[in-house]
Amino acid sequence: MEVLTAVLMLAGGMFCLVAAVGMLRLPDTIIRMHAATKAGSLGAGLMFLALASYYLDLSTTLRAVAAIFFLLITAPVAAHLIGRAAYCTRVRLWDRTRIDELAYTCDWSGPEDGEEEG
Amino acid sequence: MGVESELVRIAGHITLVLLTLAILIAFVRLAIGPDQADRIVALDLISVLIVAYLAVLSIHTGQRAYLDVAIAYALIAFLGTVALARFRERLAKERGGREDTDEEGK
Numbered sequence: 133m134e135v136l137t138a139v140l141m142l143a144g145g146m147f148c149l150v151a152a153v154g155m156l157r158l159p160d161t162i163i164r165m166h167a168a169t170k171a172g173s174l175g176a177g178l179m180f181l182a183l184a185s186y187y188l189d190l191s192t193t194l195r196a197v198a199a200i201f202f203l204l205i206t207a208p209v210a211a212h213l214i215g216r217a218a219y220c221t222r223v224r225l226w227d228r229t230r231i232d233e234l235a236y237t238c239d240w241s242g243p244e245d246g247e248e249e250g
Numbered sequence: 251m252g253v254e255s256e257l258v259r260i261a262g263h264i265t266l267v268l269l270t271l272a273i274l275i276a277f278v279r280l281a282i283g284p285d286q287a288d289r290i291v292a293l294d295l296i297s298v299l300i301v302a303y304l305a306v307l308s309i310h311t312g313q314r315a316y317l318d319v320a321i322a323y324a325l326i327a328f329l330g331t332v333a334l335a336r337f338r339e340r341l342a343k344e345r346g347g348r349e350d351t352d353e354e355g356k
Contacts, residue, residue, distance in 0.1 A: 148272045
C-alpha cells in the first residue's frame with residue numbers, strides 16, 4: 133500500500149508539473165485553459181487518492197472522495213466561466229485557429245441590456 | 251510526527267519539489283500574461299496546485315487536519331475564480347465589448 137501511495141503521489145506531481153509547463157508554453161488563453169483545467173484537476177485528484185490509500189480509514193477516505201467530487205464538479209464550471217469571459221472580451225486567438233464554432237454568439241447589444249443570463 | 255515509511259517520505263519530498271516548481275512556473279504566467287483572462291486562468295491553476303500541495307503535506311506530516319484545510323481552500327478558490335471571471339465579463343460589457351481589449355494591462 134505504501135508503494136501505491138508513493139506511485140500515486142509521484143504521478144500527481146508529474147501531472148501538476150505538466151499542467152504548469154503547458155500553462156507557460158501553449159499559445160493562447162483558450163488553449164492554456166485546456167492544460168490548466170484538465171491536467172491540474174487530474175493531478176490534484178491523484179493526490180487525494182494517494183491520501184486515501186495512505187490513511188486507509190473510513191472518514192479520511194470519505195473526505196478525500198468528497199474533495200475529488202468537489203474538484204470534478206467545480207473545475208468545468210470555473211473553466212466555462214473563464215472561457216466565456218475570455219471569448220466574449222475578444223481575447224486574441226492563436227493565428228493557426230481555423231474553426232471558430234462559437235463565432236461571436238455573445239450577445240453584445242451594448243451596455244444597456246441590463247441583466248445577463250445565468 | 252512524521253511518516254514511518256521511508257519510501258513514502260522520499261516520494262513526498264520529490265512531490266513537494268515538483269509542486270513547488272509547478273507553482274513557480276504558473277506564477278511566471280501570472281506575471282507575464284498578456285491579457286487579464288490569462289491571469290485569471292493562472293490564478294485558477296495556482297489554487298488547484300495549492301490544494302494538491304495541501305494533500306501531499308497531509309501525507310508528509312501525518313496531520314489529517316490538512317485534508318480539511320484542502321477542502322475549505324478548494325471551496326474558497328472556486329468562489330474567487332467565479333467572482334474574477336464574472337467581474338472581467340461585466341467590465342467588458344460595460345465598455346460595450348466592441349473594442350479590442352488586448353492592449354490594456356493592469
